[in-house]
Amino acid sequence: MPDGSDAGDTRRPHGELVADVLAVLWAAPEPLTAAQVKDALGGRLARTTVTTILTRMHEKGTLRRERAGRGFVYSPVHDAAGLTAERMHRELHRDPHPGLVLERFVSALSPDDEQVLRRLLRSAGATSEEDAG
Amino acid sequence: MNLLVVLLVVVALVWPWAAVPAARRLAGLLPPKAAALTLAGSAVLLAGSTVWALGGLVAGGLLHLQLLAEDGGVAKSWAADGSPVTLAVAGAGLAVLLVVLGLMVRLWRRQRALLERTWRTVEGQPDAADLVVVPGGAPDAFALPGHRGRPGRIVVTAGMLRGLDAPARDVLLAHERAHLAGRHHLLARTVQLASAAHPAVRALAPELSFQLERWADEDAAAAVGDRKLAATAVARAALAASSAQRRPSLLPAIGTGPVPRRVGALLGPAPGLPRGRGLRAAAGALLAVVALSSVLSSGSAYGLHEYVERVQEIVGR
Numbered sequence: 437m438p439d440g441s442d443a444g445d446t447r448r449p450h451g452e453l454v455a456d457v458l459a460v461l462w463a464a465p466e467p468l469t470a471a472q473v474k475d476a477l478g479g480r481l482a483r484t485t486v487t488t489i490l491t492r493m494h495e496k497g498t499l500r501r502e503r504a505g506r507g508f509v510y511s512p513v514h515d516a517a518g519l520t521a522e523r524m525h526r527e528l529h530r531d532p533h534p535g536l537v538l539e540r541f542v543s544a545l546s547p548d549d550e551q552v553l554r555r556l557l558r559s560a561g562a563t564s565e566e567d568a569g
Numbered sequence: 570m571n572l573l574v575v576l577l578v579v580v581a582l583v584w585p586w587a588a589v590p591a592a593r594r595l596a597g598l599l600p601p602k603a604a605a606l607t608l609a610g611s612a613v614l615l616a617g618s619t620v621w622a623l624g625g626l627v628a629g630g631l632l633h634l635q636l637l638a639e640d641g642g643v644a645k646s647w648a649a650d651g652s653p654v655t656l657a658v659a660g661a662g663l664a665v666l667l668v669v670l671g672l673m674v675r676l677w678r679r680q681r682a683l684l685e686r687t688w689r690t691v692e693g694q695p696d697a698a699d700l701v702v703v704p705g706g707a708p709d710a711f712a713l714p715g716h717r718g719r720p721g722r723i724v725v726t727a728g729m730l731r732g733l734d735a736p737a738r739d740v741l742l743a744h745e746r747a748h749l750a751g752r753h754h755l756l757a758r759t760v761q762l763a764s765a766a767h768p769a770v771r772a773l774a775p776e777l778s779f780q781l782e783r784w785a786d787e788d789a790a791a792a793v794g795d796r797k798l799a800a801t802a803v804a805r806a807a808l809a810a811s812s813a814q815r816r817p818s819l820l821p822a823i824g825t826g827p828v829p830r831r832v833g834a835l836l837g838p839a840p841g842l843p844r845g846r847g848l849r850a851a852a853g854a855l856l857a858v859v860a861l862s863s864v865l866s867s868g869s870a871y872g873l874h875e876y877v878e879r880v881q882e883i884v885g886r
Contacts, residue, residue, distance in 0.1 A: 451698030452742070455723070458697035459738050463730040478735060498695050512695050514704045519694060521705030521726035527690045528683075538687065539748065539757065539778055541710035541729075541741055542807035542828055550811060552829040553804045560797055560836055 453481060457489050458498065458512065467502060467509035574629070574875070575658065577868030581622040584862045585615045585769035593776050595855035598848060600840035601783035602751075608777040609756045611859045616766035618866035623666040625866070625873055630659020632876065672765035680758050684716050691724055699723055699749070700742070708732050708810040710741055712748035714755075721749035732809035733802065740789050740802035747788035753781045779827045786831055787840065800835035803828065 460476040461468060468476070474486045490510050493499045499510045528538065545553065592611035596604035633655045691713065694701045701713075701724045708729035715721040723745040730738060748754070757778060764771040790799035807828040834840070843852050 452746075454698040455700035455742060456739075458695070458700055458702060459725070459730050459742065460735070462702045462727045463733070463735075463738065465731075476735060493697060498697055512702065514695055519690065519703055521703050521707040521709055521728055524690055524703050524705075524724075524726075525707060525709065528687060530686075538683070538711045538713065539753070539781060541744060542803060542810050543826065545807055545811040545828060546826055549826045549829050550808065553808060553832060556829065556832050556836060557801060557804050560801055 454489055461510060461512050467511035469507055469509050574868065577865060578622045578626060581618055581862065581865035581868060584865050585767045588615055588859045588862050589769045589772050591855045591858035592773060595852055596776060596780060598843045598852050600842065601780050601787055605756060605777060605780040605784055608773050608780060609760055612760040612763035612770050612773045614859065615770050615862055616763035618862040619767045620669065622866040623662045626659050626662030627666060629873055629876060630656055669766050673762050676762055676765055684714065687713055688716050700725065702727060708806065710745060712745040729806065733805060736793065736798055737802035737805055739793050740799045741806060743789035743792035744785045747785035751784065757781060782827065782831055783834060786835055790835060796835050796839065800832045804832045
């Protein structure tokens with residue numbers, strides 16, 4: 437790991453850190469600075485590590501970089517006319533064979549399931565904003 | 570072919586209907602990884618027994634045909650006695666065997682086609698290391714197994730990433746990485762293929778897919794060091810996905826689905842091997858029920874052996 441030695445988090449492979457950075461940028465509503473990415477990752481990484489990862493991803497064409505003040509802000513590159521979640525969903529469900537689908541993180545919920553889940557969340561002491569809304 | 574052999578073969582072919590519920594019960598007593606391996610092993614064993622029993626019938630028929638073709642007077646007349654039944658049974662066995670084989674090949678091709686189509690679909694998406702992000706609001710996430718030398722990827726939609734906070738995203742990524750690292754898709758594909766051999770085995774596939782999710786959930790919980798955090802992440806993701814694509818008419822409304830069971834399990838005590846003599850005895854008994862299928866199907870091999878001996882005896886006389 438050439439640039440991971442100064443990272444506070446040495447338990448995790450470099451690839452996972454890079455993936456985390458991309459996830460943070462996609463989850464954010466607007467472009468982020470290196471410092472904001474570092475904070476969003478919970479301060480697990482040194483600032484220099486985050487900057488190196490961001491620069492590499494920009495060079496690779498995964499991120500767009502714009503000048504903001506004295507530094508840069510980063511956001512994920514995406515083709516507006518390209519693949520979307522909705523199109524992917526349609527594409528992957530073309531095969532009508534039941535059971536022959538990729539295992540998803542979460543499967544569909546019945547109305548019963550939703551109630552049970554909300555109850556479980558409440559009992560876990562995790563009263564969330566989604567529940568109120 | 571004597572009556573006992575035919576009876577054994579019939580019992581061997583019917584047995585999976587008894588063995589599959591036993592395998593599911595057994596899986597319920599075990600921690601997720603052991604449960605998944607037990608289910609996959611049971612499916613392979615039951616499918617193998619079915620094919621073996623059918624193969625025994627076909628082999629018996631072939632032996633019989635050879636006997637009929639030979640010029641030995643006594644052997645031929647003895648063989649000719651039971652000819653119509655033996656040959657009809659062998660013919661039926663062969664037909665079923667061919668159907669099973671055909672179904673397996675077709676299923677295998679469809680599995681490959683789905684993988685290839687998924688890879689083609691997500692190709693060229695913004696990626697970083699093992700993560701591929703698909704733009705769009707519909708929350709979705711899955712582990713895409715490696716294919717043609719490309720290592721496996723985690724495919725997540727932007728909608729899913731936005732619906733989760735940073736710790737929950739960690740759980741999601743750890744969960745999908747557990748699927749890839751454990752090569753869970755191989756177990757899933759194997760059980761799907763085994764389902765083609767016997768209709769009873771089909772009931773193992775949903776149970777396996779549940780245990781694979783549990784396995785990945787527990788691995789993710791271990792990775793983030795917090796089972797309650799893992800539970801809330803799974804619950805939040807499911808609720809986000811469910812409110813985004815409401816199609817109530819398509820959803821089964823009865824009973825509790827797999828997601829609440831997963832969340833409940835994560836909120837409960839960490840899984841372990843069954844404790845106490847009673848539970849262990851129950852697990853042993855259930856294992857015996859599953860394993861008995863291989864004994865029964867080997868009955869056809871035993872019968873074949875008897876048959877050959879009998880023929881040798883007659884011919885040698």
